[in-house]
């Protein structure tokens with residue numbers, strides 16, 4: 365059957381509108397993603413990035429630094445968006461009040477679920493509340509002891525008062541889950557059971573054809589394998605010699621100084637000094653800068669590390685969702 369010219373013109377027009385709609389949608393999305401026109405969010409983003417500045421390993425004249433004692437306050441099971449069935453460790457008297465403050469513990473958890481979309485955090489099945497006092501360690505992630513494909517999020521409730529820094533740290537920690545979870549790196553129970561056995565690490569690394577993360581062998585073309593191959597191959601030998609200084613050392617100052625010098629001579633390669641700690645820290649820190657900064661305009665290696673994530677459409681979408689969630693939750697807070 366021959367179609368009449370009118371029908372063809374109508375079909376063409378409809379097709380053109382759909383195409384225009386798609387193009388316009390893409391344009392709007394990419395504009396939103398790169399420029400983030402929402403004023404509230406732009407201010408929040410600047411404040412969050414500023415809160416992350418500062419040199420972690422510039423010990424200067426600090427010679428007697430002692431890591432503060434950390435206490436586990438509560439352990440929760442994660443059920444979807446909610447946390448349940450807390451169990452409590454025994455803690456010193458001055459922490460008992462904090463330990464009973466379930467509202468505060470829920471508030472810290474809500475910060476995480478408000479930011480990260482549900483479908484992107486299914487592997488987080490446990491939530492631990494700890495404290496080492498204000499500042500110091502703000503948050504952490506770890507594989508669960510009995511199943512390395514599952515993850516624990518840990519938050520220091522004493523740092524809730526410093527929301528910008530905590531939000532930055534939560535995104536940094538989430539980036540570890542994103543780049544080390546079972547879809548990216550083979551979960552390895554043997555490593556979880558023997559975290560400090562360096563001979564095991566060496567044999568596992570030797571048997572891994574791709575980048576070995578310390579937690580397991582990464583898959584070819586995983587985020588961390590791609591990142592390592594692109595940015596770390598040339599610096600890894602020198603970095604490994606410095607990294608080895610911390611193991612078995614009584615005084616970590618030598619390690620900190622060497623690491624800081626390594627960073628100082630390559631400031632155009634790392635988003636900040638913490639990123640030079642390890643390739644897995646570099647990708648996590650670069651991811652946090654990717655989330656909270658506009659798309660880099662230049663081409664330095666540290667800008668390439670941030671631009672790296674724009675090559676993955678699912679991460680561009682995740683970034684847009686996190687920023688959208690941040691806008692919503694920060695406007696609710698104000």
Ligand SMILES: [Zn+2]
Pocket residue numbers: 536537540645648
């Ligand atoms: Zn980290």
